[in-house]
Structures are given as structure tokens and as C-alpha cells.
Amino acid sequence: MAPSTPRSRDADTKKRKRDPSDKDGQTKRLRHKGSKPTSNGDTDSGDLRDNALNVLSQLKKNLTDDQIETELSNLGNSDPQATGWQVSAPMGGRMADIDPIFVEKEKYLIVTYNTSLQIYSVAESLLIRRIALPVVQNTYGDKSNAPNIVATCLSHTKPDFVWVACSDGRVWRVNWKKGTQVDREFRTKSQTALDMSVAAIQGEKNSIEVIYVSESTVQLKGEIVAYSGPDFTQPTCEILFTTKQAEQTIHLLRSSTDGKTVIGATRDNLIVGTVTPNVTKTDLGLECEFFAFNTTDIVCSLDFKITNRDDGIVVDLIAGCARGAIYYYNDILRKLQNLNAPKSKRDSLQGRKYHWHRRAVHSVKWSKDGNYMLSGGSENVLVIWQMDTGKLNHFPHLSGSIENVVVSPAGSSYALHLDDNSLMVVSTADMVPKTYISGIQSAARFTSTPKDLLVKRVWSADREVRHHVPAALNPAEPSRLYVCTGAGQQAMLAGDLQSAPLLQSFDMESFRSVAKQALARTQPTDVNITSKGNPISEPRITHVAFSQDGGWLATVDDWQPPKRDLEKMAPEAREEFIRARREVYLKFWAVGEDDQPFALSSRINNPHITSRPETVLDLAADHTSNRFATLGDDGMARIWHSKVRQQDGVESKGTSGEVLQSWSCAVAVALGSSVGSDALAITGENAGERSGSLCFSEDGSTLFIAFGNSNDGTVYVVDTKSGEIRLTLENMWKGHIRRLQVLSPYIVTLSDDVRVYDVVADELQYGIQLPRGRNANMTREFSHLAVDRKSRTFAVIVPGGQVSQLAVMKPEEPELLCVKRIPHRITSLVSTGSSSGFVAVDDSAQVWTIAEASDTAAVAISRPLEDMQLDGEPVAEDAIEDEEMEEDEEMAVDYEVNGAGEEMELDDDDAQPATINRQRLAELFDAAPAFAMPSVEDMFYKVTGMLATKPLASS
Numbered sequence: 030m031a032p033s034t035p036r037s038r039d040a041d042t043k044k045r046k047r048d049p050s051d052k053d054g055q056t057k058r059l060r061h062k063g064s065k066p067t068s069n070g071d072t073d074s075g076d077l078r079d080n081a082l083n084v085l086s087q088l089k090k091n092l093t094d095d096q097i098e099t100e101l102s103n104l105g106n107s108d109p110q111a112t113g114w115q116v117s118a119p120m121g122g123r124m125a126d127i128d129p130i131f132v133e134k135e136k137y138l139i140v141t142y143n144t145s146l147q148i149y150s151v152a153e154s155l156l157i158r159r160i161a162l163p164v165v166q167n168t169y170g171d172k173s174n175a176p177n178i179v180a181t182c183l184s185h186t187k188p189d190f191v192w193v194a195c196s197d198g199r200v201w202r203v204n205w206k207k208g209t210q211v212d213r214e215f216r217t218k219s220q221t222a223l224d225m226s227v228a229a230i231q232g233e234k235n236s237i238e239v240i241y242v243s244e245s246t247v248q249l250k251g252e253i254v255a256y257s258g259p260d261f262t263q264p265t266c267e268i269l270f271t272t273k274q275a276e277q278t279i280h281l282l283r284s285s286t287d288g289k290t291v292i293g294a295t296r297d298n299l300i301v302g303t304v305t306p307n308v309t310k311t312d313l314g315l316e317c318e319f320f321a322f323n324t325t326d327i328v329c330s331l332d333f334k335i336t337n338r339d340d341g342i343v344v345d346l347i348a349g350c351a352r353g354a355i356y357y358y359n360d361i362l363r364k365l366q367n368l369n370a371p372k373s374k375r376d377s378l379q380g381r382k383y384h385w386h387r388r389a390v391h392s393v394k395w396s397k398d399g400n401y402m403l404s405g406g407s408e409n410v411l412v413i414w415q416m417d418t419g420k421l422n423h424f425p426h427l428s429g430s431i432e433n434v435v436v437s438p439a440g441s442s443y444a445l446h447l448d449d450n451s452l453m454v455v456s457t458a459d460m461v462p463k464t465y466i467s468g469i470q471s472a473a474r475f476t477s478t479p480k481d482l483l484v485k486r487v488w489s490a491d492r493e494v495r496h497h498v499p500a501a502l503n504p505a506e507p508s509r510l511y512v513c514t515g516a517g518q519q520a521m522l523a524g525d526l527q528s529a530p531l532l533q534s535f536d537m538e539s540f541r542s543v544a545k546q547a548l549a550r551t552q553p554t555d556v557n558i559t560s561k562g563n564p565i566s567e568p569r570i571t572h573v574a575f576s577q578d579g580g581w582l583a584t585v586d587d588w589q590p591p592k593r594d595l596e597k598m599a600p601e602a603r604e605e606f607i608r609a610r611r612e613v614y615l616k617f618w619a620v621g622e623d624d625q626p627f628a629l630s631s632r633i634n635n636p637h638i639t640s641r642p643e644t645v646l647d648l649a650a651d652h653t654s655n656r657f658a659t660l661g662d663d664g665m666a667r668i669w670h671s672k673v674r675q676q677d678g679v680e681s682k683g684t685s686g687e688v689l690q691s692w693s694c695a696v697a698v699a700l701g702s703s704v705g706s707d708a709l710a711i712t713g714e715n716a717g718e719r720s721g722s723l724c725f726s727e728d729g730s731t732l733f734i735a736f737g738n739s740n741d742g743t744v745y746v747v748d749t750k751s752g753e754i755r756l757t758l759e760n761m762w763k764g765h766i767r768r769l770q771v772l773s774p775y776i777v778t779l780s781d782d783v784r785v786y787d788v789v790a791d792e793l794q795y796g797i798q799l800p801r802g803r804n805a806n807m808t809r810e811f812s813h814l815a816v817d818r819k820s821r822t823f824a825v826i827v828p829g830g831q832v833s834q835l836a837v838m839k840p841e842e843p844e845l846l847c848v849k850r851i852p853h854r855i856t857s858l859v860s861t862g863s864s865s866g867f868v869a870v871d872d873s874a875q876v877w878t879i880a881e882a883s884d885t886a887a888v889a890i891s892r893p894l895e896d897m898q899l900d901g902e903p904v905a906e907d908a909i910e911d912e913e914m915e916e917d918e919e920m921a922v923d924y925e926v927n928g929a930g931e932e933m934e935l936d937d938d939d940a941q942p943a944t945i946n947r948q949r950l951a952e953l954f955d956a957a958p959a960f961a962m963p964s965v966e967d968m969f970y971k972v973t974g975m976l977a978t979k980p981l982a983s984s
Contacts, residue, residue, distance in 0.1 A: 116847065124141070198217040198222050281328065305317070327484060428451060509536055530586065586613050629670075666732065811833070813857075853871035
């Protein structure tokens with residue numbers, strides 16, 4: 030980005046105002062008081078702002094994106110805090126396809142995200158600490174091959190640490206208790222990592238930590254490499270196994286706790302190996318024996334259990350495959366070792382087959398006692414298999430497909446990681462969730478290939494997010510963020526169109542998902558695939574907006590038949606059929622209180638229609654009253670208002686006695702001669718080339734509308750009462766208009782550049798050149814503009830590859846108050862009139878806030894308990910010992926001063942303060958209606974019973 034003044038370009042900066050009194054049609058010049066125009070008609074140096082002088086010569090050139098970035102860094106302030114602005118550290122993120130880890134006797138849960146490790150309390154579902162990982166580097170460009178986290182394992186020798194492996198070969202050691210950053214790092218010898226497992230081999234005196242890593246060679250062969258060392262600064266490595274054929278990488282790797290059994294999987298082979306350590310005082314040698322055998326399907330999940338017997342160990346292996354089958358290999362190690370034995374001692378390697386899942390088995394685990402097998406896939410059902418009888422038990426109706434299943438060390442809980450970026454911990458006794466963790470559930474980019482797509486299917490899912498994510502902040506509750514989402518990550522990105530029929534309510538103060546409601550047609554209970562195996566396409570919410578008091582929500586959802594269903598139609602009739610069968614709905618929802626679901630008040634079928642439904646290009650809310658405005662591809666702008674619903678002259682009321690409202694169009698405005706897409710078809714123009722945006726003025730009296738074909742640059746000024754077009758402004762935008770906002774008395778337009786126009790002074794204030802990007806469609810889709818009326822600033826975000834560039838400035842001056850390069854693609858940027866600052870959501874489901882640090886009314890997001898010093902974690906042992914020594918000394922002094930007195934009775938009570946799970950309280954108080962509840966005395970004793978500590982330890 031680089032700012033320019035109105036006269037820095039010839040044609041683009043000129044503006045003509047269609048007014049009868051303006052006979053000569055000349056544009057007013059921007060100049061300071063007392064300045065005079067030069068003889069050649071160009072502005073003098075004094076007419077130009079200081080910041081624009083630095084880049085005036087560069088703007089006339091065809092600058093590359095890198096050159097524009099350089100000019101921006103020179104002109105802007107790259108340190109937001111220098112100007113009082115603060116960009117928060119990101120919160121949340123997308124949970125990675127990695128098993129969560131129970132620690133500290135199942136009191137905490139370590140969850141791996143795409144960019145961080147987050148530690149949660151199992152009892153309260155609260156975030157204790159967030160440890161950022163340096164996975165994504167802050168670079169500008171295409172990052173399709175960006176590294177990602179592939180494994181997280183708990184250290185068996187030092188339980189306070191976890192090992193994290195990255196796909197580019199970096200392996201980090203992280204202290205999850207202290208919440209520090211990466212403690213130690215080393216790289217694998219091949220600078221690749223596909224999976225990792227950690228073991229503790231018993232030495233002469235202490236246990237030795239060994240890290241098994243599956244790596245890929247230059248010939249794409251798979252290797253299992255063992256790393257060991259006293260401090261892992263320069264660990265020794267030893268190759269244990271290498272696949273014989275190319276393109277046989279080991280994508281799954283597991284090992285026993287003692288490191289003597291290693292299990293792996295390639296695309297069509299299972300690998301079973303034994304490791305015999307040879308420990309000396311100075312070295313660790315590993316003797317190994319590995320076996321590999323073919324499987325009938327692609328293995329995408331596996332688990333094994335070891336049973337100790339007098340004659341050796343028994344290894345029972347289960348493997349979940351890509352086509353839905355689970356294979357059980359009983360005592361597989363002994364069978365493999367007997368392959369070279371006499372024929373009478375050989376056993377078949379054929380596994381027992383279990384098949385219930387329609388698609389890939391995402392996760393499969395043994396229960397603690399080994400009598401059950403748990404599996405999960407895309408059916409939103411946890412399946413529990415009883416191995417002896419083959420009986421199935423189901424835990425259905427989950428909110429998303431299961432990605433990971435983990436059995437707690439004690440076997441009392443199951444942790445389920447779901448596809449909708451949520452995680453729950455379920456008690457094995459009653460299968461009731463006792464922990465629920467949920468982040469932003471909007472569409473995010475895939476960091477790895479979905480397991481359902483390991484085999485070729487009739488459908489596919491895009492790796493990248495294709496459209497921006499509509500989002501809004503409720504003015505009545507500025508901490509409540511609403512984002513559009515779907516039934517899961519894979520469901521949103523599968524098929525021809527990106528679907529998002531649901532609206533998630535997310536509380537930023539507690540950083541928890543509050544509710545999720547369907548605002549468009551969904552398939553929540555039916556089988557969501559067609560007879561041919563394609564996923565059923567669901568509508569996509571394209572626009573959301575709250576009224577000025579937060580009492581109403583307006584949404585626009587769009588759906589059209591997928592092209593795959595029309596393959597047998599003639600090509601010329603296919604597009605016409607899709608346009609005719611298209612469904613576009615404008616809906617108005619009444620916002621309830623106390624997290625009640627939104628109530629649908631009115632639904633407008635095809636709010637913009639010609640001979641067929643037309644696209645709704647934009648939706649805006651009035652800042653002074655409960656009105657909304659829509660702009661359609663038919664060249665019409667409509668203003669919608671509510672009125673009391675009546676029947677036979679009597680007001681209609683709802684079940685709670687509230688007066689019902691209905692919404693209708695009050696004003697319709699035709700914009701120039703571009704009315705109707707049918708008119709474009711006659712002239713041979715493409716309706717998809719038109720773009721538009723609109724916004725109300727701050728007093729609600731005027732509606733500013735930018736609409737037209739590429740490079741039209743026209744902005745219409747409309748009287749909201751009469752619907753009359755008062756003025757027509759030209760050369761206000763370039764290329765496709767992406768967003769128009771009003772910050773009185775200025776109009777800010779975002780297109781291929783940013784332009785700020787002063788309506789009162791009737792002159793262009795300044796312009797900013799933007800990077801074009803490699804993909805024009807992606808640049809248009811993920812460019813954002815938002816205004817903050819509290820601080821009178823506006824924010825612009827422009828994508829570049831997989832990163833985004835953020836700039837905050839004031840409309841009066843082309844001075845960049847804040848410049849920040851975010852290493853992710855921003856999918857949403859919102860602000861609200863009741864609080865200052867901006868909220869951004871990226872394609873990794875992270876939340877960023879941009880605000881003035883000194884502003885107490887700025888939007889804020891929750892922080893981990895550790896940052897607020899509420900984590901309640903014990904301090905280091907040395908600190909505890911020092912504190913105890915000081916207390917002992919104080920008690921000794923007090924004893925000498927006051928005398929011995931009576932003997933003090935020692936109390937060996939080891940009771941801890943009781944913590945009541947809110948689930949238990951809900952079960953107690955919601956067990957029956959009020960008239961059927963027990964007496965107050967009984968309720969009191971039940972609550973005190975929950976708070977009572979355990980009995981004193983017997984002497």
C-alpha cells in the first residue's frame with residue numbers, strides 16, 4: 030500500500046459531480062489555505078500532504094507488490110504501540126488432527142492447535158495457558174507448502190514436558206506447566222517428519238528418553254529413525270527401518286512406553302517391530318527386528334495393546350481403514366516371528382474384519398481393559414465395539430464428525446475431538462459430557478489431506494477457504510461475536526459451493542461458544558449424502574447485520590443446484606436452469622434475551638429478482654433506527670423497515686405477549702440504466718462482472734451506493750426518505766468495488782485501491798495503492814474494510830498469498846497509524862458502534878483484536894488464566910522449599926517469644942478445597958420442576974455434601 034493525493038494520478042483521481050449548477054464540470058482541488066494553483070494546472074508542492082510527497086513519483090509507475098510493501102513500511106508505523114495502537118496476540122485456533130493428552134491425574138488436557146498448545150482444566154473447561162509455537166513464519170507470499178504440526182507426545186522421563194514435531198523436521202520440547210515458549214529444538218536428519226512417538230528405555234540407573242520419528246527420504250522412502258541424547262541439543266540418530274519401495278512413506282507411527290515395540294503404517298502396509306536396547310555408560314545401542322505385511326486397504330488410524338505373559342508379550346493390533354473397515358490382528362508379533370518357522374507353527378496373518386462406517390475410520394482405540402474397541406468417523410457417532418460378542422453401542426448425534434478418540438490413563442473418560450473445532454470429555458460410566466471446549470467454528474484451511482479423501486471419491490473438498498466468512502458484533506453485547514459456519518470443516522468445504530447455513534454465537538470474554546443456530550436449510554438428522562455418494566449441498570449465508578439497538582438480525586442466504594446434478598443436461602440449458610432454480614432469501618430475526626434462539630419474523634423470497642433470482646451484493650443496517658438496506662445485481666437498492674403485524678385491525682402477539690413485527694420494502698431505488706441482469710444479456714455483458722456495496726450515513730438520512738461494472742467508479746447518493754438520487758459521484762473506485770463505508774463527512778471505498786472522499790468539501794482527500802496479488806478473485810474475496818466511529822479510524826486488510834496486511838488510519842490524513850503483517854489469511858473483519866476497535870478472524874480460526882491501548886471501551890478477548898494469574902498452579906519446588914523454611918523460622922521465633930503453652934494438636938488432613946462441576950449442580954437443580962423439587966433443607970444438605978471434603982486419613 031502507498032498513499033497518494035488526488036492529483037497524483039490524472040484520470041483516477043478526478044471526480045465529476047452531476048449537478049445542474051456545475052456547468053464546467055471541473056473538480057475542486059485539494060490544497061491548504063492560501064495555496065494557489067500553478068500555471069500548468071497541476072497542484073503545487075504545498076497542495077500535497079507530506080506523506081504523499083514520498084511516493085508521488087512511485088505511484089505513476091507500475092509498482093510490484095513487493096515495491097508497494099516497501100513503500101508502506103517506509104511510510105507507515107510498523108510498531109502499532111508507537112502510535113498507541115495495539116494488535117493483540119491471537120487467541121483460539123483450529124484443533125489439529127492430533128490426539129489430546131491427559132496429564133496430572135486427568136486434571137488437565139493438552140490440546141494441540143495448528144499454531145499453539147493449549148492447556149485446559151478438565152473440571153471447569155477453562156483455558157489455563159496458551160503456548161504459541163513458531164510454526165508459521167511471518168512471510169509474504171504463497172505458503173501452500175507451509176509446515177504444520179504432525180505430532181505431540183508427552184515425555185515419559187519428564188512429565189512436565191511435551192515433544193512437538195513439525196513437518197519440516199523441527200522437533201520442539203515444551204514445558205507445558207510453566208507456559209514458556211519452545212524450550213529446546215532440534216532438526217531431523219532428513220528435515221522431514223511425518224509422525225512421532227516418544228518412549229523411555231530403562232538404563233542402568235535412569236530412564237533414557239528416545240524419540241522415534243518417521244521421516245521421508247529424497248526417493249520418498251519411509252524411515253523410522255531413533256533420536257537420543259542427554260539434552261537433545263545434538264542428539265544421536267539411528268535408522269531402525271527403511272521401506273524398500275519408493276512412495277512408501279510411514280504416515281503413522283506408534284510405540285510402547287518402554288520403546289521395545291514399534292508399530293507403523295504406510296499406504297498399503299503395516300509395520301511391526303521390536304527394539305532391544307543395549308545400554309552402556311557412554312552409548313545407547315538399539316537392535317531391532319521389523320516385519321511388514323500388506324493390507325487390503327489404506328490404513329488411516331491404528332492402535333495396539335500389549336499383554337504380558339510368561340512366554341512373552343502379546344501384541345493385539347487394530348487398524349482403521351479409508352473405506353470404513355477395521356481389521357483386528359490378534360497376537361500379530363508372534364505370528365510374524367513364526368513366518369520362518371515350520372509350516373505347522375505358522376498362523377494366518379488375515380485380520381478379523383469389522384465394518385460399520387461408511388467412509389474412513391478417523392480414529393480407533395482400545396479401551397483400558399482391552400475388552401472394547403472405540404471408533405469414530407464422519408457419521409457423527411462414537412461406536413463402541415464389544416470384542417467378545419461383537420455387540421455395538423452408539424453415542425450418536427454429535428455436533429461434528431470424530432477426528433480423534435483418546436482413552437484417559439485411568440480409563441474413566443473418553444476425549445472426543447470433533448470436526449467442528451470442538452472437544453468434549455465424556456464419562457465412561459454414564460456417557461455424559463463433563464468437559465466441553467469449543468473455538469471459532471468458521472471455515473479454515475486444511476493443513477493435511479482429510480482422511481475421507483485418501484481414496485478417490487466422486488466428491489472433493491477444497492484445501493483453502495474460498496469465500497470470506499460473514500460475521501457481526503451485536504451492538505447490545507459487544508463481546509458477543511457471531512460467525513457463519515457449517516456442520517463441520519469437511520462439510521463446509523466439500524462440493525462445488527462452500528456452505529455455511531449455521532450462525533455461531535461466540536463469547537469473547539469467556540472465549541467459549543455459546544450457541545449455534547440454523548438460519549438456513551440444513552440436513553441435521555438425515556443421511557447427508559446423495560444416492561451417488563455426493564454430499565448434499567447446503568445454503569451459504571452471505572450477509573449478516575444487526576440493527577442499531579441489537580434487537581434485530583438480518584441475514585441473506587443463497588443456494589443453487591450443484592452442477593454435478595445437471596451433467597445430463599445440454600450445456601446451453603444448464604446455466605439457465607441453475608439461475609432459474611436458485612434460491613435467495615432475506616430473513617429478519619428477532620433477537621431474544623438470555624441466549625434464546627433467534628425467532629424468524631419475516632422471510633423475503635428473492636428480494637431482488639428479474640426473470641430469475643438475482644444476487645444480493647450487500648446488506649447494511651441503519652445506525653439510527655431499525656432499518657436495513659440491500660443492494661442487488663438487478664440494479665436496485667431497497668430499504669426495509671418493520672411495522673406492527675395486524676390481523677383484522679388487531680395487533681398480533683406472540684406466545685409471550687410480545688407484539689409481532691413484519692418487515693417489508695419501504696423504498697426501492699433504480700440505479701442509473703443498469704437495471705436488471707436481463708438488460709445485460711441483451712447487450713452481451715456479463716452480470717458477474719458487476720459489483721456493489723452500500724452504507725447509511727451516520728445520521729441515517731442518506732444512503733451511499735457504489736454499483737456498476739468494472740472501473741465504473743460510480744457512487745450514488747440517495748435520500749432514504751424519498752428514494753431520490755440526489756448526487757452521482759464518479760471515479761470513486763477502480764476495478765471491482767469491494768466495500769464502501771461512511772465516516773462522516775468522509776466516504777471510504779475499497780476496490781483495487783483505497784480512496785477517501787470528503788462529501789462536505791466536495792473533494793478527494795487521498796488515495797492508497799494496494800497490492801494486486803497473484804489471484805485476483807482471492808484478493809477481492811478477502812479484502813476487508815471496516816470503520817470505527819468511536820476512534821474515528823478505519824481498517825483495511827489486503828491478502829497476499831496466505832498472509833494478510835493490516836493498516837489502520839484516519840480519514841483526515843494519509844498517515845498509517847498501525848501496520849501489521851498477519852501470517853494468516855483474514856476471513857472476517859468487524860467493528861461495532863458501541864465499542865471501539867476491530868475484531869478479525871483468520872483462516873486458522875484465530876481471533877485478533879486491533880484497538881487503542883489506552884481505550885477502556887475497546888473490544889477485548891479473554892486471556893488464559895495464567896496471564897490473569899488465576900491458574901492456581903503450584904510454583905516451582907525450590908520456591909516451595911524456601912517458603913516452607915521461612916515459615917518454619919517464623920514459627921520458631923513465635924514459639925520462643927510466646928512460650929510453649931499447650932501442646933498443639935497436629936492435623937494430617939490432606940483435604941483440598943472442593944470444586945463442584947457445574948454439570949453436577951445442573952443435575953441437582955434441574956432434576957424436576959419447581960413444584961416437585963425436594964425441600965430446601967434437603968437441597969441444602971445435598972449441596973453441602975458436594976462441598977464436603979473426604980474423611981481424615983486414619984492414623
